[in-house]
Amino acid sequence: MMVKMTVQGGLIYLTLTLFAATVIARRGGWRAIGNAFWGTGFVAAVASVAWRGLHTGHPPMQNLFEFFLCMAAALWPLSVWSRWRNGLDTTVQDALLGMLILVPAGFVFGEEVRRLPPALQSALFIPHVGSYVAGYVLLARAALMALPLFRRDVADDRMRQAETASRQTAVVGFVLLTLGLFLGSLWGKICWGHYWQFDPKEMWSLATWLVYAGYFHERLAHGVRAPRTLAALLWIGLLFIVLTLTWINLSRLFAGMHNYA
Amino acid sequence: MRKLLNRWTGPAPAAWLCWALSLGAVALAFPGAERAGAWMARPVMQAGVALLALLFGVVGARAVLRRRFDSALLHVGCACVLAGWLMGRHAVRHASPDHPCIGSMVMVDGEESDRLWEGPMLDRSVGRLPFSVRLERFFVERYARNSDDRDAGRDAPVREYRSRVTITEPGRPPYVANVRVNEPVYVRGYHIYQMSWGHSTDRLGRPIVYTVLQVIRDPGLRLVYAGFTLLFAGILFFAWRIFRIQGTSAREVPA
Known part of the structure; x- marks a missing residue:
């Protein structure tokens, strides 16, 4: 945990504050004010990416810190897209997600460029990790x-809308998960000599992928006859993702080839 | 018969199969990479994977007949990946001393060899390569030492290590290649990897630096990559369909 006393840190904390203000304003019923905060938060997030690019003199996509900054800036366009495409208002959840993304960028990742060990010096580093991070988001x-699908009292067309939106978002995430898995195994072949080593993190990522594969099969088999099952599957998938990011990364029980800390 | 096939290769049992395999993958995460790999190398597990590949093939073929090309690409892709993996395992099982599959070579500057070794001390001979490798020189480069390194009283971390080797293949003039981490060299069906390096002493007690190169042959690799490509194309196609059908019917016909 460290606080960044730099322009970069200031921009990140400004974005975080604006995202938090969005959530508070929207929850408090001030819709227009919340939307204004959300839009301003996007401008701050873009400024933070731009500053990083100007400051380091390279495109800000070369390490995880930079990638997280980009993800935070991508959320406002994503929520606008959801409103245009699916008629859904996702502002509050996207702002919360943005805060979740910016906390590691603001307090965990170092701003200085890390001295990478030889194994991580690869053109596949950012595409591999980037696909996963974007897919997870x-x-x-x-x-x-998919939350409305859990409720019994929700109107039929409202439920359909939520189902379609969640499935469309999930399929793009699934594409990115697949891409991340492939790029990872390609990199594994180039770096470790084999594309699949039964490394614990590989196995958990495969398990996550299979949960979502099961979700799409379930949707094909039974349509929207069991909306709660579909929503539950998306939440189980998210549970697997959270486990992969926390338990598998941090526990010594799963020591493996992905330990580069 | 046809009804039975329809029922058992449809998406409903496939969903359950996905979740069962997912639990299997979780179970394999606990024993660690080495033991999980050894476990998957057993004949029973290989037969299970072969059966799975066959099932994917059948589902893919049926999807072609039903003109569901996204599903066809996806399932045939999965079948190819599994079949390619099985081919690799088969090659490892049937490797011979004059056609080895995987092994390592430890070398110091100026040494030449075509022998591969295995085991924790790299003292069990695996066989001979169809070419020889001569280590011209091994290089280790470090990052510039910064204040953190000085405070901790240590060397800066290693930035790069590489082996400059001369490869001699029969019927070809010898040539020089650099083996780096993340940059294997490909020779006659074998990939040569820069695995690790270390310090030791020679017989007279003088310090030496050695390099460890790993050499791997995997005849199933192309099939695996072809499978990845098909699978990914199928997934893109599937995603495109999900976006296209939106608005027409939320409950589309199952595959």
């Missing part, structure tokens, strides 16, 4: 969008 959004 979209799958988290899909789970949040």
Whole structure:
């Protein structure tokens, strides 16, 4: 945990504050004010990415810190897209997700450029990790969008809308998850000599992928006859993602080839 | 018969199969990579994977007949990946001393060899390669030492290590290649990897630096990559369909 006393840190904390203000304003019923905060938060997030690019002199996509900044800036366009495409208002959940993304960027990741060990010096680093991070963000959004499916009192067309939106978001997340898995195994072949080593993190990622594969099969088999099952599956998938990011990454029980800390 | 096939290759049992496999993958995460790999190398597990590949093939073929090309690409892709993996395992099982599959070579500057070794001390001979490798020179480069390193009283971390080797293949003039981490060299069906390096002493007690190269042959690799490509194309197609059908019917016909 460290606080960044730099322009970069200031921009990140400004964005975080604006995202938090969005949530508070919307929850308090001040819709227009909340939307204004959300839009301003996007401008701050873009400024933070732009500052990073100007400051380092390279496109800000070369490490996880930079990638998280980009993800936070991508949320406002995503929520606008959801409103245009599915007629859903996802502002509050996207702002919460943005805060979740910016906390590691603001307090955990270092701003200085890390001295990478030889194994991580690869053109596949950012595409591999980036696909996963972007996929995880979209799958988290899909789970949040599926929340109305749990309720019994929701109108039929409202439920359909939520189901379609969550499935469309989930399929893009699934594409990115697949891409991340493939790029990872390609990199594994180039770096470790084999594309699949039964490494604990590989196995958990495969398990996550299979949960979502099961979700799409379930949707094909039974349509929307069991909306709660579909929503539950998206939440189980999210649980797997959270486990992969926390327990598997941090526990010594799963020591493996992905330990580069 | 046809009804039975329809029922058992449809998406409903497939969903359950996905979740069962998911639990299996979780179970394999606990024993660690080495034991999980050894477990999957057993004949029973290989037969299970072969059966799964066959099932994917059948589902893919049926999807072609039903003109569901996204599903066809996806399932045939999965079948190819599994079949490619099985081919690799088969090659490992049937490797011979004159056609080895996987092994390592430990070398110091100036040494030449075509022998591969295995075991924790790399003292069990695996076989001979169809070419020889001569280590011209091994390089280790470090990052510039910063204040953190000085405070901790340590060397800066390693930035790069690489082996400059001369490869001699029969019927070809010898040539020089650099083996780096993340940059294997491909020779006659074998990939040569920069695995690790270390310090030791020679017989006279003088310090030496050695390099460890790993050499791997995997005849199933192309099939696995072809499978990845098909699978990914299928998933893109599937995603495109999900976006296209929106608004026409929320409850579309099952595959």
